[in-house]
Amino acid sequence: MLTIEHLTGGYSPKKPVLHDVSFTVNKQEIVGLIGLNGAGKSTTIKHVLGLMDPMSGDVRINGLAFADDADTYRRSFAYIPETPLLYDELTLWEHLRLTSVAYGIDDSVFEERAERLLNEFNMAKMKKWYPNHFSKGMRQKVMIMSAFLTEPSLYVVDEPIVGLDPVGITSFLNWISKMKDRGAAVLMSTHILATAERYCDRFVILHQGQVVLAGTLADMREAIGKPDATLDDIYIEMTKEERHD
Numbered sequence: 001m002l003t004i005e006h007l008t009g010g011y012s013p014k015k016p017v018l019h020d021v022s023f024t025v026n027k028q029e030i031v032g033l034i035g036l037n038g039a040g041k042s043t044t045i046k047h048v049l050g051l052m053d054p055m056s057g058d059v060r061i062n063g064l065a066f067a068d069d070a071d072t073y074r075r076s077f078a079y080i081p082e083t084p085l086l087y088d089e090l091t092l093w094e095h096l097r098l099t100s101v102a103y104g105i106d107d108s109v110f111e112e113r114a115e116r117l118l119n120e121f122n123m124a125k126m127k128k129w130y131p132n133h134f135s136k137g138m139r140q141k142v143m144i145m146s147a148f149l150t151e152p153s154l155y156v157v158d159e160p161i162v163g164l165d166p167v168g169i170t171s172f173l174n175w176i177s178k179m180k181d182r183g184a185a186v187l188m189s190t191h192i193l194a195t196a197e198r199y200c201d202r203f204v205i206l207h208q209g210q211v212v213l214a215g216t217l218a219d220m221r222e223a224i225g226k227p228d229a230t231l232d233d234i235y236i237e238m239t240k241e242e243r244h245d
């Protein structure tokens, strides 16, 4: 579904941030992108979104690179950003509607999906509200519902649960698991390792712009020779040098 091969990239050709990054996210799989602040997670995501061109290497969704066909590429995934971006002049319902129009979703399909999502995320009463009345968590839920509305084959998710209350977190994780079971691929960047450990099928640990370890929890435990290690233990082990322990 998502294939990243030998990606070197970043903001200035003289000083790449990502070095030879390779990993895949398959159908029916949640892959956790893990790393310290500044490790390169957001930069990787910007390359996946097509916002940045690779300096070398390749990023493909369903075999298609952004440069091949930008419109088809963009429509093949939904992105949930860390910081919600809403239009002050559109109500919650209009935000959902705008997304559905952009993705070419049928009106009847839109209404049915939107109502289900509003109920799941406890936002039904706020359909006609404008974003200036939303809390931070509510704003995040608008982004989450917009992404789920499109039912894409790939979800790219940046720190999805920061700012959500426990009920919202459960709704998000249940819904993303349901989409995964139906065949979606999910790339999820997060610092919340206990949740990642429970919900992700595989992990990619980035450190200073390089993949230092990847695989299932079992693969990574074996690689570091610690059969009982938690994801926290593995993460700390792989990033030791930077913390000068």
Ligand SMILES: Nc1ncnc2c1ncn2[C@@H]1O[C@H](COP(=O)(O)OP(=O)(O)OP(=O)(O)O)[C@@H](O)[C@H]1O
Pocket (backbone or CB within 6 Å): 011, 017, 035, 036, 037, 038, 039, 040, 041, 042, 043, 044
């Ligand atoms: N717009 C930018 N211009 C130049 N350098 C940038 C820019 N954004 C990030 N960087 C640099 O790229 C490197 C990787 O940053 P990135 O934002 O990808 O890290 P991250 O893993 O997402 O971190 P965090 O967990 O803090 O969000 C850092 O050294 C950062 O200083």
